[in-house]
Amino acid sequence: MENKILPIAAFFISLLFINSCKKNNPNITAPAAPGVYITNEGGYANGNGDISFYNPANNEVTNNLFQNINNFKLGDVIQSMYIKDSTGFIVVNNSQKIVVVKIPSFTHIKTIIIPNSSPRYFQPVNDSVAYVTDLYAGKLHIINYKNGTVVKEITQMSKWTEHMVTLGNYVVIEERNLLSNPANTCSIATINTADNTFAQRYSFTGSNINGIAKDNQNRLWLAIDEDTAHSITASIKCLNPDFSLNKNINFAAGHHPSSLCINGNRNKLYFFDTDIERISIDDTIPPSVSFISNNGRNFYGLNIEPVSEDIYVSDALDYVQPSRIYRYDKNGNLLSSFTAGIISGNFIFSNE
Numbered sequence: 506m507e508n509k510i511l512p513i514a515a516f517f518i519s520l521l522f523i524n525s526c527k528k529n530n531p532n533i534t535a536p537a538a539p540g541v542y543i544t545n546e547g548g549y550a551n552g553n554g555d556i557s558f559y560n561p562a563n564n565e566v567t568n569n570l571f572q573n574i575n576n577f578k579l580g581d582v583i584q585s586m587y588i589k590d591s592t593g594f595i596v597v598n599n600s601q602k603i604v605v606v607k608i609p610s611f612t613h614i615k616t617i618i619i620p621n622s623s624p625r626y627f628q629p630v631n632d633s634v635a636y637v638t639d640l641y642a643g644k645l646h647i648i649n650y651k652n653g654t655v656v657k658e659i660t661q662m663s664k665w666t667e668h669m670v671t672l673g674n675y676v677v678i679e680e681r682n683l684l685s686n687p688a689n690t691c692s693i694a695t696i697n698t699a700d701n702t703f704a705q706r707y708s709f710t711g712s713n714i715n716g717i718a719k720d721n722q723n724r725l726w727l728a729i730d731e732d733t734a735h736s737i738t739a740s741i742k743c744l745n746p747d748f749s750l751n752k753n754i755n756f757a758a759g760h761h762p763s764s765l766c767i768n769g770n771r772n773k774l775y776f777f778d779t780d781i782e783r784i785s786i787d788d789t790i791p792p793s794v795s796f797i798s799n800n801g802r803n804f805y806g807l808n809i810e811p812v813s814e815d816i817y818v819s820d821a822l823d824y825v826q827p828s829r830i831y832r833y834d835k836n837g838n839l840l841s842s843f844t845a846g847i848i849s850g851n852f853i854f855s856n857e
Contacts, residue, residue, distance in 0.1 A: 545846025554583035638666035716765025769811030808852035819849035
């Protein structure tokens with residue numbers, strides 16, 4: 506059954522729109538050059554997550570960017586960030602909020618609270634409405650990010666909703682299975698952006714989808730982990746724009762493709778499988794040789810800068826000390842490395 510718009514009274518109770526009274530720090534200037542923002546989750550329930558900024562032109566790193574600029578902490582578990590025009594939307598998972606900042610000054614504009622949520626990723630669909638996925642709620646939050654209100658919640662979703670991509674008139678949602686509730690099928694769900702309604706679910710064999718990308722032919726790519734309990738090996742699937750299967754790249758047993766992402770030209774896919782792997786959108790078989798070896802490191806976050814095609818990857822180490830970030834060129838040569846914050850998970854490029 507389709508969700509109804511929240512009643513007006515509950516609407517204002519369930520969503521608080523907070524503007525900070527705290528003053529910015531006039532002695533700190535945010536970096537304005539093209540570069541990469543890095544979300545550092547911080548330790549769960551420790552409230553020590555923040556944003557780092559790296560300028561590849563001069564190898565300068567600015568850590569704790571939000572707190573230094575705004576004189577207060579960002580929150581607990583910094584999950585992701587999205588930049589739209591001159592505005593940044595920072596999703597703070599365990600604090601049930603989205604913190605909105607100006608780009609590049611990084612000054613706080615407002616905070617949108619989504620009660621009883623565990624938000625993961627933010628995806629605008631027009632100039633005022635955005636979708637927000639959730640770890641535990643079994644729903645998709647639809648918010649008006651201009652005035653900070655919840656306009657709708659779609660409850661036909663799986664327990665855990667994660668990454669999103671826009672495909673034509675739809676937003677495709679990656680649905681994942683919680684580790685406490687393993688299953689032998691995984692799925693994506695489509696939402697019609699014209700009326701913000703649930704459209705359809707597409708299911709696949711495998712334990713989980715871990716990464717979703719759109720190529721330059723408007724096709725959808727999914728990284729699907731193996732299901733050892735049912736002897737289903739991992740795969741990377743390519744779906745046509747109508748969601749029919751285009752190709753299926755099957756892996757041997759013991760492989761776990763994850764963190765699927767795509768380059769700026771949208772013709773090369775990168776993912777973790779212990780090491781960093783790369784395939785072309787024209788490939789039909791898995792890579793036979795690793796692209797970049799992990800050399801014993803704990804790879805955690807991965808993304809590709811769209812212009813230079815530099816590869817950014819984080820080593821979360823022991824999840825307690827600050828992460829180490831490695832930057833490679835498109836040929837896999839190491840260009841630089843530096844220290845960011847605790848559990849660096851996502852890379853967001855300011856020139857996208």
